[in-house]
Amino acid sequence: MGTVLDHDYFKTPFGKVYLPRIFYWEDASGESQLSFYSSTKKAEAADEFMMSEAGAIVPANGGSIKVDFSITSHLMYFWISVLLVLWITISMARKYKKGIGRDTEPKGSFQNIFEILFEFVRDNIAKDNIRDDKYKKYVPYLFSIFMGIAFMNLFGLLPWAATATADLTVTATLATITFFITQFSGTKDHWAHVFWFPGVPGWTRLILTPVEILGLFTKPFALAIRLFANMLSGKMMIIAILGLIFIFADLFGPGGAYGMAGLLSVPLTAALYFLKAFVALLQAYVFTILSAVFIGMAAEDHAHDEEGYHAEHIAEQAN
Numbered sequence: 001m002g003t004v005l006d007h008d009y010f011k012t013p014f015g016k017v018y019l020p021r022i023f024y025w026e027d028a029s030g031e032s033q034l035s036f037y038s039s040t041k042k043a044e045a046a047d048e049f050m051m052s053e054a055g056a057i058v059p060a061n062g063g064s065i066k067v068d069f070s071i072t073s074h075l076m077y078f079w080i081s082v083l084l085v086l087w088i089t090i091s092m093a094r095k096y097k098k099g100i101g102r103d104t105e106p107k108g109s110f111q112n113i114f115e116i117l118f119e120f121v122r123d124n125i126a127k128d129n130i131r132d133d134k135y136k137k138y139v140p141y142l143f144s145i146f147m148g149i150a151f152m153n154l155f156g157l158l159p160w161a162a163t164a165t166a167d168l169t170v171t172a173t174l175a176t177i178t179f180f181i182t183q184f185s186g187t188k189d190h191w192a193h194v195f196w197f198p199g200v201p202g203w204t205r206l207i208l209t210p211v212e213i214l215g216l217f218t219k220p221f222a223l224a225i226r227l228f229a230n231m232l233s234g235k236m237m238i239i240a241i242l243g244l245i246f247i248f249a250d251l252f253g254p255g256g257a258y259g260m261a262g263l264l265s266v267p268l269t270a271a272l273y274f275l276k277a278f279v280a281l282l283q284a285y286v287f288t289i290l291s292a293v294f295i296g297m298a299a300e301d302h303a304h305d306e307e308g309y310h311a312e313h314i315a316e317q318a319n
Contacts, residue, residue, distance in 0.1 A: 004166055004235050007073040008040045011160045019076070021057070022069035023049070028062035077164040081151035085144055088114065121146050125289050130296040138295055141181065145174060146288040149227070153280030156235055157273060165283075166232040168224065175224035178291040183216070186298040219294050223287060230283050234276045241265050241272070 009016040018039035026032045037043040040057060044050055050060045059065065092114050096102050106112050121143045126135040149165060156163025164170050192198060194212045197205050245265050249257035 003239055004163070004232060006167055007162070008070065010073055010076050011162070013160055019071040019073070022071075023065050024067040024069065025059055025065040026063045027059060032066065073162045074164045074167040074170060077152060077155050077162055078170055081148045081155070081164065084151050085147045088147070089143075117147070118143055121288065125285075125292050129289065129292040131300055134299050135292075135296075138181075138185075138292070141177075142288050142292055145178075145291065146284050149174070149287055150281055150284040153231060153283060154277065156231065156280070157277060163231050163235055165227055166235055168228045171224040171228040174227075174287070175220040178223060178294065179217075179220040182219075182291075182294045182298045185295050187301055189301050190298045219290075223290055227283055227287050230279060234272075234279060238269055238272050238276070241268050 008021065009018045011017075018041070021037045021040055021043050023035045023043075024032065025035065035043075035048065037046065040051075043057065048060055049057050052058045057065075092101075092111060095107075095111060100107055101111055101115065106115055122135075122139050125146075126139045126142050129135075130138055152164040152170070155161045156166065194216070195209055197208055200208065242265055245257050245261045248260040252259075
């Protein structure tokens with residue numbers, strides 16, 4: 001489990017780089033303070049914090065940590081992915097401003113790949129799921145989360161790296177952003193279908209309205225859990241299969257370990273790496289297209305049978 005959990009260090013092929021620990025905590029006397037340390041070891045050396053039996057850092061003399069602002073490995077890979085997306089989009093925007101790719105054909109494989117991905121998100125995700133010209137203002141967000149999630153997922157293929165999307169806090173944050181964009185994009189017609197249901201008998205609204213309100217929250221919840229579970233399970237599966245080598249070494253000695261490695265663990269792990277690379281891109285696509293679907297449903301204007309709608313209200317007023 002240590003390979004998929006969040007850590008207080010950034011692992012590289014050359015060793016570990018320990019990350020800053022930042023705590024907003026309350027001591028035993030009830031006084032709150034903000035403390036900064038360059039690493040966990042420095043926090044312990046200051047005699048203000050210690051490691052508990054569960055492996056968590058806690059105040060040494062009582063009290064509690066209110067908010068842990070520490071930099072972690074998952075946060076580092078999240079930041080790296082965001083910076084890569086910013087660098088790619090800004091550098092491509094400068095090329096287009098110069099006319100490269102706008103007045104002339106795109107130059108270089110890098111710009112051609114960027115165009116393919118951007119047009120894919122714009123035409124096959126945003127335009128297909130968000131009606132009229134409304135899709136245009138959502139393309140930057142959809143492209144950003146597609147590329148960001150893809151980078152975070154693919155980083156997990158590196159033996160020393162961490163998969164940021166295998167952390168529920170990361171996927172929940174992304175899903176929360178989609179949730180707020182969806183709700184702020186909701187039209188009057190969308191909210192009427194949540195609270196009023198035009199053309200539906202009044203008594204059925206007692207059942208449908210709570211279901212619709214619950215659905216507003218279950219959609220982003222499903223987004224967060226789907227991405228988190230898929231990326232976590234993929235990493236754990238590879239670790240478990242490689243772990244069979246060491247289990248067979250304990251049971252049958254070096255011969256069993258080499259046999260398991262050659263016949264099953266290494267070939268299956270290699271195959272799973274190709275599958276995991278595909279799933280990394282697939283999950284970025286699934287998260288993005290579902291976000292577009294939810295936004296499109298909220299931003300859509302529905303057509304109703306106006307006569308039936310008014311007839312229902314007249315009947316209600318008569319009753």
